[in-house]
Amino acid sequence: LQTRLQAGQGYGNTLKCVLTVYRNESLTGFFKGMSFPLASIGIYSSVVFGVFSSTQRFLSQLRHGDPAAAPSLGDMTLASLVVGVISVGIGTPVELVKTRLQMQTQPYTKANIKQNSTAPGSSVYRGSIHCFRTILQKEGIPGIYRGNVAMLLRDVPGYCAYFVPYAMFCDWITPHGSIAPNPFTIWMAGGVAGAVSWAVCTPMDVVKSRLQADGVYSKQYKGTIDCILQSYQNEGLKVFFRGLLVNTIRGFPSSAAMFLGYELCLRAMKGWQSETNP
Known part of the structure; x- marks a missing residue:
């Protein structure tokens, strides 16, 4: 829904988008382009949390001489x-494939610059692998990383609004005297952090x-600045808040589960390590 609301045409609000997708594509329309993200989410999340923790330990060692220092x-x-800088290298191709697969049934108007040979509204890609291979063949490495500047500008502040509020909220709601936050505190703090992060992003x-969807049938934007200017000139400031409701609602449960899973796994591994090496 988020991609279609942001880059699509004629969906209006969230409810209309839900009804339109279901009417035109049935339930399968809500899961288009998800195989690539699902296959890579484990690696991506491991890199994100691993880089964040390693960088924190490095800075603590550098400043205090103790990597375990707060x-x-x-x-x-x-x-x-x-984390925001490194995540772009992994995340951009995944986001591109997901966006292209979700937007390939989006009807385009004749005003949208020149059309490719494929008729708008018809399927261009047969699946995630075919999509990735087609983009690589036709557009090369730059094509695979289309939208990377916009993603960098999204993820750098986005991860600041992800990890920092999580840590602050955990400290705030953890009872005094507790060694570590309980699972509910972690879940709640993670959910709040996810909602805040997506609101910022x-x-x-x-x-x-819009940059990544641009290229299924048409080439409308020359780059990030051109996309910002065209979007603002054609639709006003409100265009940059399309999908805000969907993003924040989705961000809470997904981030809550992510942080809870991470923290519980970390505690379990530390417990196993202490038992193995008492």
Whole structure:
């Protein structure tokens, strides 16, 4: 829904988008382009959390001489910035394939610059692998990383608004005297962090979605700045908040589950390590 609301035409609001997708594509329309993200989410999340933790430990070692020292707000912010930069290298091709698969049935108007040989509204890609291979053959490596600047501008502040609020909210709602936050605290803090992060990310997420969807049938945008200017000139400031509701609603449960799973797995592995090496 988020991609179609941001880069599509004629969907209006979230409810109309749901009804339109279901009427035209049935239930399968809601799961288009998900095989690539599902196959890569484990690697992607491992890199994100691993880089964040490693950077924090490195900064604590550098500043305090102890990698286990509590990180400062500045350390968490810097670690989040590093995560945002590195995540783009992995995330951009995955996001591109997902967006292209979801938008290939989107009807385009004749005003949308020149059309490719494939008729708008018909399927261009047969699946995730075919989509990736086709983009690579026709557009090369730059094509696979289309929208990477917009994604960088989305993820760098986005991860700052992800990890920092999580840590702050955990500290805030953890009872005094507790060694570590309980599972409910982790779940709630992760959900709040996810909602806040996606609220911050949405304007550049709109730009990223439009740049990556641009190329299924047409070439409308020359780059990130051109996409921002054209979107603003044609639809006003409100265009950059398309999909905000969907993003924040989705962000809460997905991030809550992500942080809870990460923290519980970390505790379990630390427990096994202490039993193995007492």
